[in-house]
Amino acid sequence: MELMAKVCKSEEMNFERLAARIFVAAGGLFWVAAVFGMDFGYQNQSFGDAAQNALLYLAAALLVFGIGWFFENLAAALLFAGAVVAVVWGVVAGWEAGVWWVMSGVLIGPMMISALLFYRAARMQRICELKV
Numbered sequence: 001m002e003l004m005a006k007v008c009k010s011e012e013m014n015f016e017r018l019a020a021r022i023f024v025a026a027g028g029l030f031w032v033a034a035v036f037g038m039d040f041g042y043q044n045q046s047f048g049d050a051a052q053n054a055l056l057y058l059a060a061a062l063l064v065f066g067i068g069w070f071f072e073n074l075a076a077a078l079l080f081a082g083a084v085v086a087v088v089w090g091v092v093a094g095w096e097a098g099v100w101w102v103m104s105g106v107l108i109g110p111m112m113i114s115a116l117l118f119y120r121a122a123r124m125q126r127i128c129e130l131k132v
Contacts, residue, residue: 006127013124017072020117024068024079027110028061068114072122079115083108 032054039050068075086108090100 006130008128009124010128013121013128016117016121016124020072020075020114020121021065021068023110023114023117024061024065024075027107027114028058028065030106031057031061068118072118072125076115076118076122079111079118083111083115086111 035057036050036054039045039053040047045053064075064078067078086103090103095103
């Protein structure tokens with residue numbers, strides 16, 4: 001039973017890192033496109049104003065991506081905290097079931113999965129460093 005054994009699995013660690021980074025990058029691109037589309041298409045803002053608002057989300061995604069590249073535990077904590085904040089936001093705002101469903105699929109779920117993958121990759125890195 002290898003469940004609790006501390007065995008270095010570098011391939012698994014690299015896959016977890018890659019998957020977490022893909023989740024963060026894809027989520028960031030989704031939110032940039034969603035914010036731009038909402039502002040430009042539905043709120044009739046100018047192209048420049050909509051792009052400026054979308055750049056804030058791009059900066060946030062790049063920040064988390066950069067932190068995750070070098071500090072996986074910190075990225076995991078930030079992503080987990082962000083998911084908790086999104087849940088609190090939903091409770092306070094009184095989201096209906098459809099909004100919960102959408103936000104769970106495009107924000108809360110991917111953030112939790114990325115956080116877990118970053119955490120597992122950082123843990124495996126520590127195990128691999130101890131085995132060397």
